Amino acid sequence: MTYRILADFVVITHGAFVLFVVFGGFLALRKIRWAWVHVPAAAWGAYIEFVGWICPLTPLENYLRGLAGESGYPEGFIEHYLYPLMYPAGLTRSTQLVLGCIVIAINLIAYGLVVGRALKSRRQIV
Secondary structure, eight states: OHHHHHHHHHHHHHHHHHHHHHHGGGGGGTOTTHHHHHHHHHHHHHHHHHHTOOOTHHHHHHHHHHHTTOOOOSSOHIIIIIHHHHOSSOOOHHHHHHHHHHHHHHHHHHHHHHHHHHHHHHHHHO
16 A cells, blocks of 8 residues: 555656646746756756656656556556547657657747846846
8 A cells, every 4th residue: 555655656746747847947937046946857858758768757656556566557657647638549759759849848938938037127127
């Protein structure tokens, strides 16, 4: 039971990390310090998609599920949990590349707003 709870905690943490990777740049609009944490996380998330790797949290979850007597899954977190919500078919390499580009595009928008706000406040000071 404990291993199952730990595996579920890893899933929740993984999901929160994915949301942070995609949308965390908007936190920098409130506090610029978020960028110091978010930029490396977003770079990691996009990199994982571009090179086709599986995030280390996925094998950790599978390991904990195995210890709990459950079966894991061979694909990555996005393919197993998120992709079926959007599309019933399997994840292709080209779709992974698109997902990586979406991460970058959303974050370019977020940090474009951050830079725009910083420039605007700088102009108001001068």
